[in-house]
Amino acid sequence: MKTESVLEKVLASGQMAVTSECGPPRGSVPDKIIEKANLLKGYVDAINVTDNQTAMVRMSSWSSCIFIKQMGLNPILQMVTRDRNRLAMQSDILGAYAHGINTMLCLSGDHPKFGDHPMAAGVYDLDSIQLVRMVKDMRDEGKFQGGADIVNPPKMFIGAAANPFADPFELRVARLAKKVKAGVDFIQTQCIYNVDKFEKWMEGVRERGLHKQVYILAGITPMKSVGMAKYMKNKVPGMDVPDEVVKRMSSVPKEKQAEEGIKIALETIERLKGVEGVNGFHIMAIEWEEKVPEMVERAGLLPRPQV
Amino acid sequence: MITAERKPLSELVECVRPYGRILLLGCNECVTVCAAGGRKEVGLLASSLKMAFSKDGKNLDIKEITLERQCDPEYVEELAPHMGEAEAVLSMACGCGVQEVARRFMDKPVFPAVNTKFMGASERQGIWSERCAGCGDCVLGITGGICPIARCSKQLMNGPCGGSSGGKCEVDAEMDCAWQLIWDRLKALGLEKRYEENMPAKDWRPGRGAGPRKIIREDLAR
Amino acid sequence: MENFEPVVVAFACHYCAYTAADMAGTKRLSYxxxxxxxxxxxxxxxxxxxxxxxxxxxxxxxxxxxxxxxDCHFRTGNVRAASHVDAVRKLLDEIGVGGERLEMVALSAGMGERFAQIATEITEKIRKLGPSPVRKVSVAAGAA
Amino acid sequence: MQGEKEKSAKNRVLVIGAGVGGMRAALDLAEAGRSVVLIDKAHSIGGLMTQLDRTFPTNNCDVCTLSPSLSESGRQLDIELMTSTEVVELKGQAGDFSVRLSTQPRHIDLEKCTACGDCLAGFPECVRFTPGLDPRAPTCMRYPQATPYAFSIDLSRCQDVDELVKICKAGAIIPNDRPRSVQVNVGSIVVAAGAQLFDPGKLEVFGHGRFPNVVTSMEYERILSASGPTRGALVRPSDSKRPARIAWIQCVGSRGLQKGANPYCSSACCMYALKEAIVTKERFFKDIQTTIFYMDMRTSGKDYELYYQRAVREYGIRFVRSRPHTIDQDPVTKDLHIAYMPVGGDALREETFDMVVLSTGFQISSDLQELAGRLGIQLNANHFVLGDAFNQVATSKPGIYTCGLFESPKDIPETMVQASAAASNASIHLDPDARIPVDRQEFPPERDVSGEEPRVGVFVCDCEFNIGGVVDVNDVVKSFEGLPQVVVSKMIGHGCSRESLETLRRSIEENKLNRVVVGACSPRSHEPLFQDTLRRAGLNKYLLEMANIRDQGTWVHMDRPAEAAQKVKTLLRMAVARVRLARPLRDHVAPMNRNVLVVGGGVSGMSAALNLAELGFKVTLAEKTGQLGGVAKIISRTLEGADVKAWFEELVRKTTSHRNIEVLTHCSIVDHCGTAGMFTTGLQVGGEYRKVDHGVTILATGAVPNRPDEYLLGKHQAVMTQLDLDGFLEKNAAAVKGWQNVVMIQCVGSRVPENPNCSRVCCQAAVKNALRILEVNPEAMIYVLYRDMRTHGFQEEYYTKARERGVVFVQYEPETKPSVQSNGNGRLTVRFRDPILGRDLILEADCLALSTGFVGNAETVRELASVFHLPTTDDSYFLETHVKLRPVDMSVTGFFIAGTAHAPKTIAESVAQAQAAVGRAQTLLSSETINLGASVAKVEREKCAACLICVRACPFQVPYINAEGYSEIDPARCQGCGICASECPAKAIQLLQYEDDQIMAELEGLFERV
Incomplete structure (x- = not known):
């Protein structure tokens, strides 16, 4: 075990891990995040807490993580390189770890253009791979970026994202390899709708033996409606929603579309359970957190292991 | 080359409003090449400003001078004989030129007439795009001749983000994904392996990281 | 301005528009x-x-x-001209002279009637717009 | 006609007919330093083309495009134009003809007439002004020595001759004008007498003449024309309403389709119907339904097929393959009902249209038949000129050549080609040393005015009453007296008369003027005249500025004289302001190298070389392969049965033995530089590299026979191309005797996405080979599977003959292509759909002949285009400068195209184009120097920022950044548009004659407060 992370323990035990996520509030009262996390209690192993997701200002990820930690749950600190330089990021990591937060996800972050502060400077002192490397150096070498030793280095279980569907496809496995080389421990993937393409990517991952070096959690997002399917297909960069999925969603009446969306998600989970190298699922039910417990249950992923 | 774009006329009109005699400067280098501040643009701006005031009954006196290069003191010195009459200077040169004129003529208000944009190349007639961020530590040799710092919206050093789609950047569907270009070029060069190497966190000191920069060529400067 | 007589300058290309203006003359079309x-x-x-x-x-x-x-005798001159005209219109709008005072028209050498019609329409349009705000004040030119 | 007899026949040509063909021939000859007598029966020139609205495929107004090129040279061309004139009698032989001409009275003195129009206004019934209905033509055609810019009187219609005479203030009307007869001596004759349009009134079934909304295509052109009877409004004759449904009926009076129709195809109608339908949609209303009834769309000219495709795809024009048999009219609405039987349909259909356009073809009038009789040239059965099998423009009488419609039905580009070909042939009978150097005129040396303060002379013409009748010229003149730098201000009565020009000249000399303003008519017509006067007075001709106070002054403001006077003064003030800054300019002149490089040693290259050699020019003929010949080498006979082989061998013999021709085989083009008149080209000849200096380049690199991988071609011995079959018939005629079934498939590898154009020659080749098979084996069954049979002109008669002899022609669509299988016993199984029977047929064929046509010579064309900097089409043919009016000239001066390097064509067509290239080339070659004009862009190198904006903006790719790092513009290549000058961000470029300070001065003059 590299860390105290519960997620690491679940994964090391060889059982399918389950994670989900919570977006912090756009205000200074934490009730909402506590409420959302409560829903997930007992159904997931860890909860991602987003960092100014889609470049919109929210309560900081690390302070939200503290609330969740205080509830006895396991938060995953998300960190984007867009908003802070390496000094700020290292200090945040030290602080978070001091509060018992031992799992994090390293991202570059959505471009400010997409959020509510398009006029803000994107910092991008590091990219996500360099961030992974930085966290690993802090943990394993006990060094700051500047080279000084860290007194009591933070032992973070290091995650990163992967999008098997973005272009150029041929680079996607190589990019994972670079993250592995940088020292990533686990991967949460982009939402999977095009299962064939995902499997093709996994094939590449296995060919290079990467599945032996990193845990992969497949991203699952149920679709609420055909409208959402179309939006994801056409408007969200890097998202691959095949026509059949949209067709299937639109083939049922409006009131049954939500259930159809969940069915699709469950079928996907079922199929991916059999794919070598998939070690768990990251279920993101956007503004639909209440559905996660039901999904985990129907997917046969209960009870969660106690480690 | 350095590229620039003329400021909105309304802003320029307000700049010169307090004055009656203006020296309007052009530069025959970069801003001429990018059609922002050469002799022709100077003429157009002079004419525009004169009309903008003359319609309100004010006779604005504008003298137009285009220097060979406004970022060299010797050329800027040529302005000395004309400076006496001018109440203010409006310069269509890049920020370098504007500052050089301001430095030389301490007592004259100097206004920029263009917004200096970036170091770029001309794609074709009338279209320029950013190519270099002046980071001071060129990586083009390892990125297939395409700069990820200047041309990737997130200046990512290790490959395309998840928003790269069909060779385009998620920030603007018209913008090429720099990493797609880099990858294509590496492939063409048979250097795919190079992509596998992790580029470490960049040292920004050769860029603006260590404050305003200076180059001293000992052999020339001494 | 009761007795306002607008002054309209027409830049006409030798091969088509200028010839069309001559045609209007040949046909004694009044404008x-x-x-x-x-x-x-x-x-x-x-x-x-x-x-x-x-x-x-x-x-x-x-x-x-x-x-x-x-039909441009020089292949693309008229296309270039159209983009120049668009740019100047924007400038005129910006300085408050009004881009609508500038027009681009196209006609072939044979279109005498069309030339006369254009001359009439433009004159009337400018008459309606009134004198150019610049014209009210005489401006001394002085460029180095 | 003074001094007529003294002029020698040695340098003179008579051109009969002043339509586009005659004009082209006359101009080519005159520009080549020949003396031309150009006669036309009509009272003014232009022929049929001046009545057309726009012409395909550019949909341009071509008269407007043509006229500037006619006047641009400003050279003193020796063309004597005689209108209302006919040939009465011809004597003598080639090199020394004596022709008697008779001219009908015009009743107008051309010297005096100012075309003021007073007579037309007073006596509209007896004054002829416009050819056809188009008042545009005479003004567009206004260039010196050409169109008489004058009226003509039909005295027989005049009631009161005295009044008519009085109305002309110029005294130009000659009531007692009589027919005149003159004798001219010429070395050769070009007959360009044209044709007339078929009169559909003969065809009862279409109701032309009875139904107002049935019009001929020419009438429809007039309706579309901005200057036509409806002033450019598209309305139908019966009720002046906009038609919503228009139909075209093709082949009216052609292809023997109706009783009384001519047996041949009129060749131009398919394209003009397409054009009219497109223009209808493009310029008028997109929602008009346009339907074309046709039998075969014959769009086989260069890129015409693409035009046809555009009509279908972009404009949604409907095509119905059928021949309508009657048109009926609704007695109330005057709408028209067309009854027709669609191909493959089983019942007669009827459709209603608001207007019907009859695409009428051409035919030869009895007048022309009589003319042929007087000239002693033979006509064919259809009364067209009987030509030579391999030389279209030759007639049965040596020294007499023909071109255009009188030779055979055709469109304008082919007429232009033949006109230039006739000009080159006609020149062969003239004395090469008798040429008049057109660019040399004697003038006194120019005075150096560089140090002088401007001394401006203002001369205002009253143009009789045209100017003087509207404004008080004396008052105008007075207002300029005493203005700064204005030394003289005076009126010159009728300024362009000889006396006035002499006054002007003297005044310049006496007052030491160094700048001249002439206020008169348009510089477009009169600038060369006044410029000559300046030259005669020892001034540079560019020190003149004209104020157009008539065409753009008094003529258009005669209803408000006071304002007209104001404007006239303003225009003159502008001219004065501008002329102060006028600078003496030098026309760019370069010495002419009179040698010619012909690239490509096929039939076209050899024909061009031979004609040039006959005209006395030295030719280098560069052939890439080891021997002369090209594709014609393997063709045995023409459709008409002429022996290609014998002719070809004679051509090779003449070419190789001519002392003016050097043949270089195994020769490729390596590099090239220079401009027209002084090219240098590097050649690799075998193992040796050498340079050739030449003034003109003719490209005759040909096209290559297509061999697409289709229908088992190359995989089965019974499958061959039409070219293969031609050779097979020549060598193995006996084998044909055993054949039962022969199938020919047309458009294999042509009119398909990979090669969208029509190969033009395959339909006639199929007909030729079919007839030849039947000669050997009358029992053979021949099936020709075609998309459209394109046997234009007289080829149609062979198509008819083939059908009469039992050849079966079956139409197919690209979607239902025939299929072919080998059946193992040396024969083939061919399956195809019969549209009339509506079912598939299966045949066992002994021979399958594929009409594979031609494709562009891609590799050669690409190489040469890059070495010579020439434009090409997408399908690897060279691109001419103007598809219609300059079909052999290239956009780079000094380059001409001949033969199939331009587009696929027959041998005779290739020869004509080769000769045309010579006809055009000799206009350059006859000069001692090349005048490149003075209005060129000039770079001020100190200001240039080398920004490349001019390099990128120039439509002709002239500017480049030179070794010293600034933009350089070669005056010899600059076309003078000035685009670079206006785009230059450093204001480093000036267009001479139109410099910025001059334009600014003109503006100053306009706003100067007097």
Missing amino acids: PPNVKIIRVPCTGKVDMLHIMKAFEKGADGVCVAACLDG
Whole structure:
């Protein structure tokens, strides 16, 4: 075990891990995040807490993580390189770890253009791979970026994202390899709708033996409606929603579309359970957190292991 | 080359409003090449400003001078004989030129007439795009001749983000994904392996990281 | 301005528009004398500066008269001219002279009637717009 | 006609007919330093083309495009134009003809007539002004020595001759004008007498003449024309309403389709119907339904097929393959009902249209038949000129050549080609040393005015009453007296008369003027005249400025004289302001190298070389392969049965033995530089590199026979191309005797996405080979599977003959292509759909002949285009400068195209184009120097920022950044548009004659407060 992370323990035990996520509030009262996390209690192993997701200002990820930690749950600190330089990021990591937060996800972050502060400077002192490397150096070498030793280095279980569907496809496995080389421990993937393409990517991952070096959690997002399917297909960069999925969603009446969306998600989970190298699922039910417990249950992923 | 774009006329009109005699400067280098501040643009701006005031009954006196290069003191010195009459200077040169004129003529208000944009190349007639961020530590040799710092919206050093789609950047569907270009070029060069190497966190000191920069060529400067 | 007689400068290309103006003469078509033609080999030669100077010196309206699309004797001169005209219009709008005082028209050498019609319409349009705001004040030119 | 007899026949040509063909021939000859007598029966020139609205495929107004090129040279061309004139009698032989001409009275003195129009206004019934209905033509055609810019009187219609005479203030009307007869001596004759349009009134079934909304295509052109009877409004004759449904009926009076129709195809109608339908949609209303009834769309000219495709795809024009048999009219609405039987349909259909356009073809009038009789040239059965199998423009009488419609039905580009070909042939009978150097005129040396303060002379013409009748010229003149730098201001009565020009000249000399303003008519017509006067007075001709106070002054403001006077003064003030800054300019002149490089040693290259050699020019003929010949080498006979082989061998013999021709085989083009008149080209000849200096380049690199991988071609011995079959018939005629079934498939590899154009020659080749098979084996069954049979002109008669002899022609569509299988016993199984029977047929064929046509010579064309900097089409043919009016000239001066390097064509067509290239080339070659004009862009190098904006903006790719790092513009290549000058961000470029300060001065003059 590299860390105290519960997620690491679940994964090391060889059982399918389950994670989900919570977006912090756009205000200074934490009730909402506590409420959302409560829903997930007992159904997931860890909860991602987003960092100014889609470049919109929210309560900081690390302070939200503290609330969740205080509830006895396991938060995953998300960190984007867009908003802070390496000094700020290292200090945040030290602080978070001091509060018992031992799992994090390293991202570059959505471009400010997409959020509510398009006029803000994107910092991008590091990219996500360099961030992974930085966290690993802090943990394993006990060094700051500047080279000084860290007194009591933070032992973070290091995650990163992967999008098997973005272009150029041929680079996607190589990019994972670079993250592995940088020292990533686990991967949460982009939402999977095009299962064939995902499997093709996994094939590449296995060919290079990467599945032996990193845990992969497949991203699952149920679709609420055909409208959402179309939006994801056409408007969200890097998202691959095949026509059949949209067709299937639109083939049922409006009131049954939500259930159809969940069915699709469950079928996907079922199929991916059999794919070598998939070690768990990251279920993101956007503004639909209440559905996660039901999904985990129907997917046969209960009870969660106690480690 | 350095590229620039003329400021909105309304802003320029307000700049010169307090004055009656203006020296309007052009530069025959970069801003001429990018059609922002050469002799022709100077003429157009002079004419525009004169009309903008003359319609309100004010006779604005504008003298137009285009220097060979406004970022060299010797050329800027040529302005000395004309400076006496001018109440203010409006310069269509890049920020370098504007500052050089301001430095030389301490007592004259100097206004920029263009917004200096970036170091770029001309794609074709009338279209320029950013190519270099002046980071001071060129990586083009390892990125297939395409700069990820200047041309990737997130200046990512290790490959395309998840928003790269069909060779385009998620920030603007018209913008090429720099990493797609880099990858294509590496492939063409048979250097795919190079992509596998992790580029470490960049040292920004050769860029603006260590404050305003200076180059001293000992052999020339001494 | 009861007795306002607009002054309209027309930059006309030698091969088409200028010839069309001659045609109007041959056919004795009457049009207002307010339009004065400056002959250019091609409207692509009409510098944006020339148009601006025309206004600066006191024109109430300017017209760039070119060949029909695809008929330019010099291949693309009329296309270039159209983009110059668009750019000057924006400038005129910005400085409050009004881009609508500048027009681009296209006609073939045979279109005498069309020339007379254009001259009449432009004169009337400018008459309605009134004198150029620049014209009210005489401006001394002085450029180095 | 003074001094007529003294002029020698040695340098003179008579051109009969002043339509586009005659004009082209006359101009080519005159520009080549020949003396031309150009006669036309009509009272003014232009022929049929001046009545057309726009012409395909550019949909341009071509008269407007043509006229500037006619006047641009400003050279003193020796063309004597005689209108209302006919040939009465011809004597003598080639090199020394004596022709008697008779001219009908015009009743107008051309010297005096100012075309003021007073007579027309007073006596509209007896004054002829416009050819056809188009008032545009005479003004567009206004260039010196050409169109008489004058009226003509039909005295027989005049009631009161005295009044008519009085109305002309110029005294130009000659009531007692009589027919005149003159004798001219010429070395050769070009007959370009044209044709007339078929009169559909003969065809009862279409109701032309009875139903107002049935019009001929020419009438429809007039309706479309901005200057036509409806002033450009598209309305139908019966009720002046906009038609919503228009139908075209093709082949009216052609292809023997109706009783009384001519047996041949009129060749131009398919394209003009397409054009009219497109223009209808493009310029008028997109929602008009346009339907074309046709039998075969014959769009086989260069890129015509693409035009046809555009009509279908972009414009949604409907095509119905059928021949309508009657048109009926609704008695109330005057709408028209067309009854027709669609191909493959089983019942007669009827459709209603608001207007019907009859695409009428051409035919030869009895007048022309009589003319042929007087000239002693033979006509064919259809009364067209009987030509030579391999030389279209030759007639049965040596020294007499023909071109255009009188030779055979055709469109304008082919007429232009033949006109230039006739000009080159006609020149062969003239004395090469008798040429008049057109660019040399004697003038006194120019005075150096560089140090002088401007001394301006203002001369205002009253143009009789045209100017003087509207404004007080004396008052105008007075207002300029005493203005700064104005030394003289005076009126010159009728300024362009000889006396006035002499006054002008003297005034310049006496007052030491160094700048001249002439206020008169348009510089477009009169600038060369006044410029000559300046030259005669020892001034540079560019020190003149004209104020157009008539065409753009008094003529258009005669209803308000006071304002007209104001404007006239303003225009003159502008001219004065501008002329102060006028600078003496030098026309760019370069010495002419009179040698010619012909690239490509096929039939076209050899024909061009031979004609040039006959005209006395030295030719280098460069052939890539080891021997002369090209594709014609393997063709045995023409459709008409002429022996290609014998002719070809004679051509090779003449070419190789001519002392003016150097043949270089195994020769490729390596590099090239220079401009027209002084090219240098590097050649690799075998193992040796050498340079050739030449003034003109003719490209005759040909096209290559297509061999697409289709229908088992190359995989089965019974499958061959039409070219293969031609050779097979020549060598193995006996084998044909055993054949039962022969199938020919047309458009294999042509009119398909990979090669969208029509190969033009395959339909006639199929007909030729079919007839030849039947000669050997009358029992053979021949099936020709075609998309459209394109046997234009007289080829149609062979198509008819083939059908009469039992050849079966079956139409197919690209979607239902025939299929072919080998059946193992040396024969083939061919399956195809019969559209009339509506079912598939299966045949066992002994021979399958594929009409594979031609494709562009891609590799060669690409190489040469890059070495010579020439434009090409997408399908690897060279691109001419103007598809219609300059079909052999290239956009780079000094380059001409001949033969199939331009587009696929027959041998005779290739020869004509080769000769045309010579006809055009000799206009350059006959000069001692090349005048490149003075209005060129000039770079001020100190200001240039080398920004490349001019390099990128120039439509002709002239500017480049030179080794010293600034933009350089070669005056010899600059076209003078000035685009670079206006785009230059450093204001480093000036267009001479139109410099910025001059334009600014003109503006100053306009706003100067007097």
